[in-house]
Amino acid sequence: MADPEFILNAWHVGALSHEVEAEALFPRRLLDRPVLFYRRERDGTPVAMLDRCPHRFAFLSKGRRSGDDIECIYHGLRFGPDGRCTRSPYQDSPPPGAAVEIFPVVERHRMIWIWMGDPAQADPATIPDHSHMDREDMRPLLWHVQFAGNWQLGNDNLMELSHLFWLHTSSIGGWKPDAGATPGEVYSARSADGKVFSRTLVPDITRPGVFDNNIPAGQAYDQWTATVWEAPANMRVTMGAVPAGDDPASLRQPYMEQTHCITPETAGSSHYFSGFTRTFELDRDAEGDRRFVEFFRGIFEREDGPMMEDIELQMASHDLFAHHPLVLPRDRGAVLARRMVAQRLAGEQAARGNAQPEPALAG
Amino acid sequence: MADPEFILNAWHVGALSHEVEAEALFPRRLLDRPVLFYRRERDGTPVAMLDRCPHRFAFLSKGRRSGDDIECIYHGLRFGPDGRCTRSPYQDSPPPGAAVEIFPVVERHRMIWIWMGDPAQADPATIPDHSHMDREDMRPLLWHVQFAGNWQLGNDNLMELSHLFWLHTSSIGGWKPDAGATPGEVYSARSADGKVFSRTLVPDITRPGVFDNNIPAGQAYDQWTATVWEAPANMRVTMGAVPAGDDPASLRQPYMEQTHCITPETAGSSHYFSGFTRTFELDRDAEGDRRFVEFFRGIFEREDGPMMEDIELQMASHDLFAHHPLVLPRDRGAVLARRMVAQRLAGEQAARGNAQPEPALAG
Amino acid sequence: MADPEFILNAWHVGALSHEVEAEALFPRRLLDRPVLFYRRERDGTPVAMLDRCPHRFAFLSKGRRSGDDIECIYHGLRFGPDGRCTRSPYQDSPPPGAAVEIFPVVERHRMIWIWMGDPAQADPATIPDHSHMDREDMRPLLWHVQFAGNWQLGNDNLMELSHLFWLHTSSIGGWKPDAGATPGEVYSARSADGKVFSRTLVPDITRPGVFDNNIPAGQAYDQWTATVWEAPANMRVTMGAVPAGDDPASLRQPYMEQTHCITPETAGSSHYFSGFTRTFELDRDAEGDRRFVEFFRGIFEREDGPMMEDIELQMASHDLFAHHPLVLPRDRGAVLARRMVAQRLAGEQAARGNAQPEPALAG
Ligand code: FES
Ligand code: FES
Ligand code: FES
Incomplete structure (x- = not known):
C-alpha cells in the first residue's frame, strides 16, 4: 500500500461560501474523490454528497434537482440530502439501504468546511479560527x-x-x-x-x-x-x-x-x-x-x-x-x-x- | 498478471464495409493491437494484418501497396495477404519464416468481422446474426x-x-x-x-x-x-x-x-x-x-x-x-x-x- | 529495479556550443535529470550544474546570475561553478557541505560534452572524434x-x-x-x-x-x-x-x-x-x-x-x-x-x- 497522501480526519475547506450558489449543483474533486455541493431550498444550508450515483456511477452533479433531492441523469434514481435513495423508478420503493455517501459540512467564516474521514469524529469545534x-x-x-x-x-x-x-x-x-x-x-x-x-x-x-x-x-x-x-x-x-x-x-x-x-x-x-x-x-x-x-x-x-x-x-x-x-x-x-x-x-x-x-x- | 480485459476467441467488428475502400490501407487499433485492413485487388475481399513490420516495427499501414503485397516504408520488406514475406531487399530470397501475423476476417452484414484469438477456433458460423x-x-x-x-x-x-x-x-x-x-x-x-x-x-x-x-x-x-x-x-x-x-x-x-x-x-x-x-x-x-x-x-x-x-x-x-x-x-x-x-x-x-x-x- | 536505460559513464553531447550564450542560463533535461548550462564570465568556459536547488528543489535555471554564481529564485541561496553554496541569507556562512551537483564538461568540436556518471572516470581523451x-x-x-x-x-x-x-x-x-x-x-x-x-x-x-x-x-x-x-x-x-x-x-x-x-x-x-x-x-x-x-x-x-x-x-x-x-x-x-x-x-x-x-x- 502506498503512503497515505491525505489527512482524512480533519476539516478541509471544500468551497468558499460564494462559490456555491442557491440553485446550483457545484462539483469539486477533493482528496481525490468527487464531491457535489448544493444548498437546501428552505434555509440555504449546504450539503456535500459523494458525486457518484451508487447505481452505475454517473456524476450526480450532472443530474437535476427535485426540491432538495438530486435525480441522477442516467436512470433516474433520486437521493435526499441525508444520502438516502428517495425514489427508484420501476419500483414501489427504493431498494433497502440504497444510499449515497454524505459528508459532514459546516459553513463558517465565509467558507464551507467538509469532513471526509470518520463522520463520528467530525467536531465543528475543531474548525480553525x-x-x-x-x-x-x-x-x-x-x-x-x-x-x-x-x-x-x-x-x-x-x-x-x-x-x-x-x-x-x-x-x-x-x-x-x-x-x-x-x-x-x-x-x-x-x-x-x-x-x-x-x-x-x-x-x-x-x-x-x-x-x-x-x-x-x-x-x-x-x-x-x-x-x-x-x-x-x-x-x-x-x-x-x-x-x-x-x-x-x-x-x-x-x-x-x-x-x-x-x-x-x-x-x-x-x-x-x-x-x-x-x-x-x-x-x-x-x-x-x-x-x-x-x-x-x-x-x-x-x-x-x-x-x-x-x-x-x-x-x-x-x-x-x-x-x-x-x-x-x-x-x-x-x-x-x-x-x-x-x-x-x-x-x-x-x-x-x-x-x-x-x-x-x-x- | 492483470485481469484480462478482452475476449480473444470471438468475432469482433473491425470495420464497417464502407470504411475500407478499394485502394486504401486502413489502420485501426483493436483489442490494443494495431491492425491494418485492406482489400485484395481481384475481388475486394478484405485482409487484416498486424500493423507492425516484424523487422523494426514500422506501421505497415504507412507503407505502399504493390499489388496485394504491402511494402514497408522503412526498409522495404514486402508481405503478402497470407502474411508471408515476399521480398527482402539485398537478399535473393526472404529470410525463411519471415512473416507478419494475419487475422481471420469475414465480411458479412455490411461489416468486416475479425478474429484475434486462436485462428483454429475461428468459425464463421458463430458470427452474430x-x-x-x-x-x-x-x-x-x-x-x-x-x-x-x-x-x-x-x-x-x-x-x-x-x-x-x-x-x-x-x-x-x-x-x-x-x-x-x-x-x-x-x-x-x-x-x-x-x-x-x-x-x-x-x-x-x-x-x-x-x-x-x-x-x-x-x-x-x-x-x-x-x-x-x-x-x-x-x-x-x-x-x-x-x-x-x-x-x-x-x-x-x-x-x-x-x-x-x-x-x-x-x-x-x-x-x-x-x-x-x-x-x-x-x-x-x-x-x-x-x-x-x-x-x-x-x-x-x-x-x-x-x-x-x-x-x-x-x-x-x-x-x-x-x-x-x-x-x-x-x-x-x-x-x-x-x-x-x-x-x-x-x-x-x-x-x-x-x-x-x-x-x-x-x- | 527496472532495466537501466542510460549509459552513465560516457560523454554525451549536452548542448551545441552556439546554444549556450554568454549570459544565459540554459536548462536541458538529460538522462532524465535536469541540467543547467552556463558560461563563466571570464573565459566563457561552460559549467553544467544539476538544475535543482538542494533546499526546496526550485529550478536554478529560473534564478539569477551573480557573477559566476547562481542565485536561487525561491529563497536566495547562491551556488558557485564548483557547486558549493557561496551565500545563505540569514546566516553568517552557508551550512557546511551545502552544495549542488556539478557535472564534468568539455567543450570540443563545437559541442559541449557532459559526463553524468562517476566523475572520477571522466577522461576527456575518450570524447569521440x-x-x-x-x-x-x-x-x-x-x-x-x-x-x-x-x-x-x-x-x-x-x-x-x-x-x-x-x-x-x-x-x-x-x-x-x-x-x-x-x-x-x-x-x-x-x-x-x-x-x-x-x-x-x-x-x-x-x-x-x-x-x-x-x-x-x-x-x-x-x-x-x-x-x-x-x-x-x-x-x-x-x-x-x-x-x-x-x-x-x-x-x-x-x-x-x-x-x-x-x-x-x-x-x-x-x-x-x-x-x-x-x-x-x-x-x-x-x-x-x-x-x-x-x-x-x-x-x-x-x-x-x-x-x-x-x-x-x-x-x-x-x-x-x-x-x-x-x-x-x-x-x-x-x-x-x-x-x-x-x-x-x-x-x-x-x-x-x-x-x-x-x-x-x-x-
Ligand atoms: S447511474 Fe444513477 S440511476 Fe443509474
Ligand atoms: S521496419 Fe519494415 S522493413 Fe525495416
Ligand atoms: S529552493 Fe532554492 S533557496 Fe529555497
Whole structure:
C-alpha cells in the first residue's frame, strides 16, 4: 500500500461560501474523490454528497434537482440530502439501504468546511479560527486558485515567507536592496497545542506602492509577521508595521490579516483558498476590492503557482524528508508543520491498519 | 498478471464495409493491437494484418501497396495477404519464416468481422446474426463512433434502455411526463444459448417528432423493445409500436431493427458500430439518410458517449461487481451480460494459464 | 529495479556550443535529470550544474546570475561553478557541505560534452572524434532536434542507412527506380576497439537535385558511405562518390562528413545533435547555410522523427532483442551497436549492484 497522501480526519475547506450558489449543483474533486455541493431550498444550508450515483456511477452533479433531492441523469434514481435513495423508478420503493455517501459540512467564516474521514469524529469545534473573515468592517475578501502540485507544497511555501524577497521581488516583495544581507532580522518558530507559531521581524523596510500599511509613503518602517498554522494546511498570517526603530509593542493594530487554506484535489494538485481582511483603504468600492483580488490572484498565478508546479516535477515522492533537503534556520516553521503532518498521516494509516481494507472503488 | 480485459476467441467488428475502400490501407487499433485492413485487388475481399513490420516495427499501414503485397516504408520488406514475406531487399530470397501475423476476417452484414484469438477456433458460423442489414429494401444504415471508456460500458448502456427516459429526455427519449411513475410497464430478461434476451413494454407513450413509427402523430401508443445480446458486445434491438391498448400480438411489423456492436480499442477506449434498418420513411434520398445518421451520431456524441467517459473516470477497475453497485430490477439484462463476459474472460485466462507465456511485444 | 536505460559513464553531447550564450542560463533535461548550462564570465568556459536547488528543489535555471554564481529564485541561496553554496541569507556562512551537483564538461568540436556518471572516470581523451567540425574551411553546420522515442532508436535508424531508399524516397533518397533490386551493392560491418565500422557501396545512382556531390548533374555515379559508431550514440558518416564504374580508390576526397550524436532526454524521448561539413558549395553565404540546415531539419521532422516515434509506440520495452525482431543482412552494424550498448548497460548495472542504492530523489 502506498503512503497515505491525505489527512482524512480533519476539516478541509471544500468551497468558499460564494462559490456555491442557491440553485446550483457545484462539483469539486477533493482528496481525490468527487464531491457535489448544493444548498437546501428552505434555509440555504449546504450539503456535500459523494458525486457518484451508487447505481452505475454517473456524476450526480450532472443530474437535476427535485426540491432538495438530486435525480441522477442516467436512470433516474433520486437521493435526499441525508444520502438516502428517495425514489427508484420501476419500483414501489427504493431498494433497502440504497444510499449515497454524505459528508459532514459546516459553513463558517465565509467558507464551507467538509469532513471526509470518520463522520463520528467530525467536531465543528475543531474548525480553525478564521473569525476575522466575519468582520464586515474589515472588508473580508476570499478567492480560489489551483496549482498542479501536492498540497504540502502550499504549507512549505507559506511557512517560509523569506521567499517574499526573492520570488516576489518584482511584485509584493521588492522592499530591500540586498535581502541576503539582513542585519537585525528576527525569526522564531515553535509548536504548541498542535499548532505552529512563527514570527518574523524585518526592520527598516521601504514600502512598495502596492498597498497601504498605515505607514506614510516614503517612511521606513519595521515589519512584523505572525503566522499560526494548523493541520492539514490552514494558516492565519497577521501583518503589522511601526515606524522604523519604534517599539513593536507600540503597534495598535495590524494592518492585514490573511487566511490561507489548502485542500488536496488529487495527490498532485491542490485547491488554494486565500484571502485577507484589512484596516486600510476601507473606502474602496466593490470594483476596487475586485482589483485587490485580481492583484493577489495574479501574483499567485505568475509566481507561487508555477514555483510549486516546478517543485512537484522535481520531487519523485511527496515526502520531503526522503529527499534529504538542505535545512536552513528559516525552515523551522515549515519543518515543524511537515513533521506534524507526517505524524497525522502515520497515525491515520496505523488506525486503518486495524480496520477494514479500503473499498475497491477508488473515487 | 492483470485481469484480462478482452475476449480473444470471438468475432469482433473491425470495420464497417464502407470504411475500407478499394485502394486504401486502413489502420485501426483493436483489442490494443494495431491492425491494418485492406482489400485484395481481384475481388475486394478484405485482409487484416498486424500493423507492425516484424523487422523494426514500422506501421505497415504507412507503407505502399504493390499489388496485394504491402511494402514497408522503412526498409522495404514486402508481405503478402497470407502474411508471408515476399521480398527482402539485398537478399535473393526472404529470410525463411519471415512473416507478419494475419487475422481471420469475414465480411458479412455490411461489416468486416475479425478474429484475434486462436485462428483454429475461428468459425464463421458463430458470427452474430445481423442479417437485417442485408435487406436493401429496409435501407440499412451503419456508422462508427468512439468513446473513451471500457467496451463493457457499451453493454451496460444498451442493456439498460430505461436510460432513454432520463439521459435522452431532450432528444429521443422525451416521451413521458414523469417517467419515474410507470404503471403498466413490463420488463423481463433471461439468458439462453449464450445469449441474453430482454423485453420491455412501455404503454401509453406520446411520440416525439423525431422519427416515424407507423403510428399517426398525436396518437398514444404502446412501445415494445426486444433485445438479443451476444458476447462480447453484439446487440440487435427490435422496436415495435401498436395503438395504445391494442394487443401487442396485433403488430404486423416492427418499425425499426437496430445493430449495436462494440469492439475494444484499448482497455479504456472503444469503437462503437451502430446502425438500423426501418420500415418508415423509405422514400428518403441519400441526403435524408445522411441526416438520420447525423442525428443518431449526434445523440451519441452529446449524451451516451460523455456518460460512458464519466463512468470510466469513476471506476478504478473495469470489473463492475468489484464496485458493489446498487442493483435494480431493470439491471437484469445488463447483469446477465456482465456475468457471461466475466465467465468468458476467466475461461480464456485459465486456458492461457496452461499455454505459453505472452510474447514480450505488447502490440 | 527496472532495466537501466542510460549509459552513465560516457560523454554525451549536452548542448551545441552556439546554444549556450554568454549570459544565459540554459536548462536541458538529460538522462532524465535536469541540467543547467552556463558560461563563466571570464573565459566563457561552460559549467553544467544539476538544475535543482538542494533546499526546496526550485529550478536554478529560473534564478539569477551573480557573477559566476547562481542565485536561487525561491529563497536566495547562491551556488558557485564548483557547486558549493557561496551565500545563505540569514546566516553568517552557508551550512557546511551545502552544495549542488556539478557535472564534468568539455567543450570540443563545437559541442559541449557532459559526463553524468562517476566523475572520477571522466577522461576527456575518450570524447569521440568529430574533429572535422573544427575545419572552418569545410563550413561546419550543426543543429538540434528532438524525437519522442528512446535514444537507441537513433542508433538503429542511422546504422541502417538502407532506409534512405524507402523512407526518404521523396526527399534525399529518391535515387533508384527499384531499390529492392540491387545488383552490385556491397555492405560490410565489423566491430573493433569498442567501435562499429560499416561500409556501403551503392553503384550506378542518379543524383537528386538536392545537393552537390562533386559529380556533374545527370551523370551516374557510385556512392560509398562509411560509418564509425561509438557508444552511447555517436556516429561519423563519411560520404563519397565517383563516376559510375570508376575505381572507388580513385576518390580524392569525400564530399560530406556527417556528425550524429543522440543523448537521452528521458527513456522515451531524445535529443539529436546533427550536422555536417562539406567540400561543395563552399561559397554559400550564411543565409544559404541556414537553408541547408532547414532542409535537413525538415527531412528529420517529417520522416525520421515520426518513424522513431511510431516505433516507440510499437515497442513495449526498449530492449530490441526481447521483441525477437526479424534480422536482415543489412542489420549487422545496428545489431553490433545494440549488443555493445547492452553490454555497457549490464556492466554499469552490475557495478552499481555492489555500490550504494540510488538516492530517493529521482531528478
Ligand atoms: S447511474 Fe444513477 S440511476 Fe443509474
Ligand atoms: S521496419 Fe519494415 S522493413 Fe525495416
Ligand atoms: S529552493 Fe532554492 S533557496 Fe529555497
